[in-house]
Amino acid sequence: MRRLGVSLTPALLTVLVPGLALALAVPTSTAARPDAKPGGPDPFRDWWEAVVDADQNFRGLAAVSGKEAWVTGESLTDGGSARVYRTTDRGDTWVDVSPDGTEDLSFRDVEVNGRVAHVLAIGPGEASRIYRSNDGGASWTEAFRNTDEDAFYDCMAFYGGGARGLAVSDPVDGKLRILSTEDRGRTWSVLPSKGMPPSAGEFGFAASGDCLVTAGRSAFLITGGKRSRVLRSDDRGLTWTATASGIPAGEAAGGFAGAFASPRRGIAVGGDFGDANDTEDTTAYTRDGRTWTGGADLEHVGEDVTFLRGTRYAVATGDYDGSAGSSITTDGGATWRLVSELGYHVIDCAGKVCWAAGSKGRVGRG
Template sequence: MRRLGALVLSILLIGSPAGAAYAGHGHSPGHPGHPGHPGHGHGHGHGRGHGHGLSWQQTVVDADQSFRGLDAVSRRTAWVGGGSLTDGGAGKVFRTTDGGRTWADVTPPGTEGLQFRDIEARSAREAVALTIGNGDASRIYRTTDGGATWEETFVNDDPAAFYDCLAFYPGGRDGLAMSDPVDGKFRILSTSDSGRTWTVLPTDGMPEAPTEFGFAASGDCLVTAGHSAYFGSGGGASRVFRSDDRGLTWTAIDSAIPAGDAAGVFALTFRTPRQGVAVGGDFEDPADGVDAVSTSRDGSTWTSAGDPAHLGEDVSFLPGTRHALVLTGESGDVMGTSISLDGGATWKQVSDEGYHALDCTRDGSCWGAGGDGRVAVVTR
């Protein structure tokens, strides 16, 4: 962990060239696609982000997938999920247990036309995966044997619902999934048995949101921190919603990130249950990162922070640091990765490679997953 923090500091002291960013509006510009090859994905260092110190050691796992679901368990183990780039193709799930050198295709059966947008993994054996879309395209799968077999534990039966992301509380038993508003309110699913069963929660304690929606861009539009859960919105308003009672009641506050038809909050991360960062931007103008970052010290109020050179689809505090953050985004030809050493107040672009999803592990690795089947891990 200290090694990664020292690496970040050396990057910013040395400096690096600016790059760009690629995004994907999880809700509207979905990426239906093409089934990937069976078996194992291969490729070693097919691309490196340009920068003096930080680079993404990139592998193309399956060029026919757009990866937006990612959960890194450790330096060795990570899971990714995506959607095919060919209409009607299978959405796929891959897993590595050797630091990304090889990837096993562990896709559940019957996923043609589905898009995996979020994966939450507890180990190399246990993971829960979400597919997104209207009606029964929103599904939740669970495996306890490393993807050898999967159980379909939830299939949405409401044509008005569209699930965007899911998250588990510490310990992995209790979890939530978030849908775009139904009848003017965001809908929440709940599990108390590690994803084996799911229940739609009542909406009495959910604020009205008649013009808002979520972004299934990176799997981090809904996150947990301690006993609290947070999710972000966009569209007619750009807000951060918070619950302290396992999703039964919520408060909503302006995020300080501008709203728009393709704009709002894309992802959140928390260092403590109250110290958090929200990132987003506008997929219609992905090269403009102005007002794309907001920070909170109390989990209740949000203040506009520094302006990266690109939008942010995902963000993570760096392990072993108090204020260092990494942010990444990918939207068409515009992509990039930036780092902040001051909690988001200022940003420096350190790579011209960008990704949809990002995850940093406690043992000091950071992973990215994006379009064209790219998966990467940060290296010297």
């Protein structure tokens, strides 16, 4: 396994390879927009951004704490390797902890519970894989490799404590497929499909790794395509109920990601990758975990969303085809306020600290 140190200083980001020091970028600090209203938590008031690996498109992120975060991506170079980076010092340095043999793979999700980390590679057939590390990324094992050419895994999530987890594939034989683990990700098995509603033409978007999320004993699927729905399971993925999210469906449209502060309080965001500047009806929220109400429109595509504190404050972000920005809600998703024109593919918060990651190896913290 190749290990690569990345050091961020106030003036310069340097990638450190034995015998080589290459300056890549100058970190950027940005405050909230001048017209942003004060009040409530706003990580973009004191935000910095830097390039960790310009060859990577980051769409996987795990904010472990204010000091520790993991990002995963895919190479922008044909035949390049998918990479995993980890920081334990607030983003001052980043270490490449990638598994070996990841050429042509696309890492779209990373989940971390203590020293155990899982990374999901997406794609048809054997391109869909799950790698597992129990030593903070020092070594990896391949815990799952998909052998069904009709399956395409999109997102992964673990329940609290990390013992049980799920992953979701695009429909196989007309139904979304669920993969399950009950031994902290060491082994995975496909669950029976009889408890899944018909879902042909419906799928989860691998935009940020958050089309599948958990809260308490509940799991939620955010979908798009032929239908735009939120599916809920209260029995570890065996049976699911589906409710329309209100976010418009389409060939490349629907809900892209969800976040839940509790099994009753949640937010879904989305848009249309075919027309990213169409930001009408891009959010929805729930107060009971089962019925959904349309929230205010974002001013940018909604690729990801995360709660910042409690059930009221959340942050949404997106950056696709010129539609970019980050917004905050202070009422659980009913209204939104644009706080930065910086947009990312994925965002996650730990305590009062938020991390974000996006195109061309960009990572931000605030």
